[in-house]
Amino acid sequence: MADPLTLFTSIxxxxxxAKETLKNYALCSALKDAIAQAQRVLGVAGVDKATGTLLYTMASRLRDPKRLGFLTDHIAQHKICTELQLAAALEFVKSHPQDPINQKEFESLCGVGVVITPEQIEDKVExxxxxxxxxxxxxxxxxxMGLLMGEARGGLMWADGKTIKNEVDMQVLHLLGPKTEADLEKKPKAQKAKAPDGEVKVKEELTMNGELKIEGRSLMDQLRGAALNFHKPGENYKTEGYVVTPKTMDLLKQHLEFTGGQIRTRFPPEPNGILHIGHAKAINFNFGYAKANDGICFLRYDDTNPEKEEEKLYDLAEDLIRRGHAYVCHQRGEELKGHNLPPSPWRERPAEESLVLFDRMRRGLFAEGEATLRMKIVMEDGKMDPVAYRIKYTAHHRTGDAWCIYPTYDYTHCLCDSIENITHSLCTKEFQARRSSYFWLCNALDVYCPVQWEYGRLNLTYTVVSKRKIIKLVEEGTVRDWDDPRLFTLTALRRRGFPSEAINNFCAKVGVTVAQATMEPHMLESCVRDVLNDHAPRAMAVLEPLKVTITNLPEGIRNDVRVPDFPANEFMGSHVVPFTRTIFIEQSDFREVMEKGYKRLTLDQPVGLRHAGYVISVQKVIKDAQGRVVELDVHCCSSHEAAEKPKAFIHWVSEPQKCEIRLYERLFLHKNPEDLSEVPGGFLSDIxxxxxxxxxxxxVDISVSKAKVFDKFQFERVGYFALDPDSTADKLVFNRTVTLKEDPGKM
Known part of the structure; x- marks a missing residue:
């Protein structure tokens, strides 16, 4: 046979x-085998360009190597002559992974023997x-013109698309003649009709309020990219890379009988870690995908397997040993680190001996590290014979000391999925290196094999989510604990006041793709504002109080002012706050010296009080010994009596409750605090x-006095806040969740 380059150019x-093909070992090998077989079929005639093109397409798209010879024969014998027929043939063998192939069904569904003549094409197009x-x-x-193509192709299923298009173009030209200048002019865009007011309102409600919007986006927006190609339950074998064994179809049949065709996903959080914003994406996707398909998602803690499942995993490990796929090894942990390691000296140990030793491991007759159970497989990353069970003499929170051997993630991941009849095992990209071992272990034990799908992680800038790094931040006293509102753990976000709906909406906007997504925090904060704007009732709070005495309001007079909880919708409730002779405003809402563009209270400029219907004007400025303004005497009149409408309205409080306010900014100065090229001193130096x-x-006004922990409010003109768990009956503590979109200074 000629050298590969010459061989490939010859077809x-x-x-x-041809050179690109040589760089792909699997494709190169498959194409050489296909050419060799085609040459045996064709003899001296050799492989022409049309046949060669089909062979190349087949070799590059075929996922099951055992079907290479079957398809090559049909191509060489000119039973498969077009790209359309080949595409149908590839789909057929993908859907029928087990022998024997029904030849009659194959030929019928792939158009074998069907010849479409030019006359038939001409007649149909006409x-x-x-x-x-x-x-x-x-x-x-x-x-x-696409309409003409579609209708013509509908009656000529196996006709060549280019031939149909050429015939359509020719007959259209014959009917209309060459294009004129008028034909070449751009067609004006049609103006979209304005929807009725009621229709717009409904759309806004669907996209701006409540759970309906969140679920709609979460379940629809995310399912793009690879997710659109997910297999149907029971059609695992159609997934690229899925390994089909003689028992696969029977196992899939049993799986479908058990699940009834239901979509099943799972979310297994790390039991000794803490959930963060990246996990929110995984939770959202796993639960959302199941819900979108009327399925179910299991919340699984990997160290909380029921006793029955523990026994099942142990029995499967014994079965793996009997089948010759696992052995007891005595190499120490340090000997197993790294790649391209020599095989274990105990790799070929007899199965009977490993079974005895494995039982001794279970009964506690070995010290920690003296023995492990290892699986006979080399993983994608070069890791050889991963550990399935190890000895650990630590009492378990649930089973106590009943077990002293514990299975590893590499062992339990696929088997727990199999036991629970998971249809889609959705993992982040770092688990891609474990996909082959996932399939291998299920098939080695002849149990139902789910499909592992990988997607890109969600990362945020200006933060760290690593457990080790967060522990360091806590130990250094940089943050108080795992729920410090400056972190992006889910407990921290909850404490800061981020609604779960907003986090779900954020995950939906990010979507699920294979590529890793790195997002800015402001996108998450925008989702938070959208939800809180609709669901956080308004209140008034003054962060830097300035006392104001209304001189023309008698002592002891108390007026009730009704404040809407949601100014945009008066039907969503209201609350009452007192208005008395003494009120407090923000220090920044008064200036002695008038500045250009300043619209609030000055010596010569009155200001309105929000919701009260009053306008105040300064009569006297009272200062302390250091010359700082500490109090204002003002005159008050109703807004109807004011000489002119005030340029701005400010918030205020009267008979308020004292509280503590915590204002949060980004914890780190740089976008990527873990990147040593950006932060040479390490993340701890970037605080x-x-x-x-x-x-x-x-x-703060008295409307929040009965608030419960985590209740959320919009403090008007200040921001969104949530009640912190540190609050007491004597002193409320509020965390700023996010600022308002508007700049309060503009008022």
């Missing part, structure tokens, strides 16, 4: 394509054009010294 491949002749003459070349500001003497 019609360009030299560049009928289609006749059907649309009047519209064609009216619209000329602005007519949708933002202004990430937390505590205001101890803020004032």
């Amino acid at each position: 019609g491949l360009s030299e560049q394509k 009928k289609v054009i006749k059907k649309h002749k009047d519209q064609l003459l009216q619209e000329r070349y602005r007519f949708n 933002n010294p202004n990430s937390l500001q505590v205001i101890n003497s803020a004032l």
Whole structure:
């Protein structure tokens, strides 16, 4: 046989394509085998370019090597002559992984022996054009020619698409003649009709309020990319790379009988870690995908297997030993580190001996590290014979000391999925290196094999989520604990006041793709604002209080002011706050010296009080010994009596409750605090010294006095806040969740 480059160019491949093929070992090997077999069938005639093109396409797209000879024979014998027939043939063998192939069914579904003549194509196109002749003459070349192609192809299933298109073009040209200048002019875009007000309102409600929006986006927006190609239950074998064994179809049949065709996913959080924003994406996707398909998602803690399942896993390990796929090894942990290691000296130990030793491991007759159970497989990353069971003399929180051997993730991952009849095992990309071992272990034990699908992780800038790094932050006193609101653990986000709906919405916007996604925190914060704007009732709070005495309001007079919980919708409730002679405003809402563009209270400029219907004007400024303004005497009148409408309205409080306010900023100064090229001193050197500001003497209106921990509010003109668990009956503590979109200074 000629050298591969010459061989590939001899069947019609360009030299560049041939060289690219040589770089792909699997494709190169498959194509050489296909050419060799085709040459045996064709004899002296050899492989022409048309046949060679089909062989190349087949070799590059075929996922089951055992079907190579079968398809090559059909191509060489000119039973498969077109790309369409080949595509149908590839789909057929993918859907029928087990022998024998029903030859009659295959030929029928793949158009074998079907020949479409030029006369048939001409006749069919002529009928289609006749059907649309009047519209064609009216619209000329602005007519949708794709419609003609679609209808013509519908009656000529195995005809070559290029031939049909050429015939359509020729007959249209014959009917209409060459294109004129009018034909070449761009068609004006049609103006979209404005929807009725009621219709717009419904759409806004669907996309702006509540759970309906969140679920709709979460379940639809995410399912793009690879997720759109997920297999149907029971059709695992159609997935690329899925290994089919003689027992696969029977096992899939049993699986379907058990599940009834139900979609089943699972979310297994790390039991000794803590959930963070990246896990939110996994939770959202696993539960969302199941829900979108009327399925079920299992929340599985990997160290909490029921006793029955523990026994099942142990029995399967013994079965793996009997089948010659596992052995007891005495190499120490340090000897197993690294790649390309020599085989274990105990790799070929007799199964009977390993069974005895494995039982002794279970009965506690070995010290920790003296023995492990290892599986006979080399993983994608070069790791050889991963450990399935190891000895650990630590009492388990559930089973106590009943077990002293524990299975590893490499062992339990696929088997727990199999036991639970999971249909889609959805993992992040780092588990891609374990896919082959996932399939291998299920098939080695002849148990149902689910499909592992990988997707890209979700990362945020300006933070760290590594358990080790967060522990370091806690130990150094940089943050208080795992739920410090400056972190992006889920407990921290909850404490800060991030609604679960907003996190789900954020995950939906990010979507699920194979590529890793790195997002800015402001995108998450935007989702938080959208939800809180609709669901956080309004209140008034003053962070830096300035006392204001209304001189023309008598002592002891108390007026009730009704404040809407949601100003945009008066039907969503309201609350009452007192209005008395003494009120408090923000220090920044008063300036002695008038500045250009400043619209709030000055010596010569009155200001309105939100919700009260009053306008106040300064009469006297009271200062302390250091010259700082500490109090204002003002005159008050109703907004109807004011000489002119005030330029701004400010918030205020009266008879308020003292509270503590915690204002949070980004914990780190740089986008990637873990990147040594960006932060040479390491992430601990990148801490933002202004990430937390505590205001101890803020004032808030009495409407929040009965708030419960984690209740959320919008403090008007200040931001969104949530009640912190540190709150007591004597002192409320609020965490700023996010700022408002608007700049409060503009008022």
